[in-house]
Amino acid sequence: MKKSWWKILSFVLLVYTIVAGFLLDVPHLPILNETIRNLYFHVCMWFGMTILFGTSFYYSIKYLRGFNYRNDIYALNYAAVGCLFGILGYATGFEWVNVTWITDQGQSVGSVLKEPKLIGAAIALLIYGAYFVLRGSFTDIDKRARISAVYNIFAFAMLFPSIWIIPRIVGSLHPGAPGSDSGNPALDRKDLDATMRMVFYPAIIGWTLLGVWIATLKIRIQLMKDKNIINE
């Protein structure tokens, strides 16, 4: 229980996110209306995903430096939970698109499907999907760990252009593209309302910690399963 303070912190922060996120006042903006509160949920999924993929990337490099099988297990499970967050981010984004871009902004479904941010996010998630396919196609454990570690570094490198850079260059409906505002609107201190920032940053930490918790559970199960393979 001594080491579990961050699990409690995660719970406290998420309770705060929901209570403050629903009840505090938010800027009154056209089209967005109350859906601006999705910032605490939808956007946090992507932030959490990036952090989890980053952790996975870190362990892949660590694996390649010493070939310790334990690091391969870490990299795999952080990537798996990162994918879960990405899928949740995609699903919540679709719900949000439905009532803002399509219904209230009058965009056609066709123009939403051509949306660079959506395509970029899909590409990034598919690249990570290929990571799991690649892993599954090996029977040799060492080969699997080595090649998938190298692939994981490539996948993380592809995450940035496909999600963050290209949609901002070519322009998109999504906030943070030329035409709306440049840069990341959620991180821009001048753009994001002060009250919203007070909820948004704790929300990112809370959701990420929850993801890390789930990842550690998966890691611990696999470490127990593969106890005989791991040479300490």
Added chain:
Amino acid sequence: MNKLFLICFFMLISTMSWAQDKVEMADVMRSNGKIYTVVAVCLTILTGLFVYVFLIDRKISKLEKENQK
């Protein structure tokens, strides 16, 4: 005796519903377009999820201890 009880019971119910129709009491859960109800629902789901994850965590800890022996 039973019938008398039932009659009293239904009379009580009818008075309760009548009271709901007319009198608006201080009720947190129904104010502000019932947003507090949404908050309560989300908190319930969140708490449930955390309890579930916590139980899995405890189970794994127990297994780890057994495995070390």
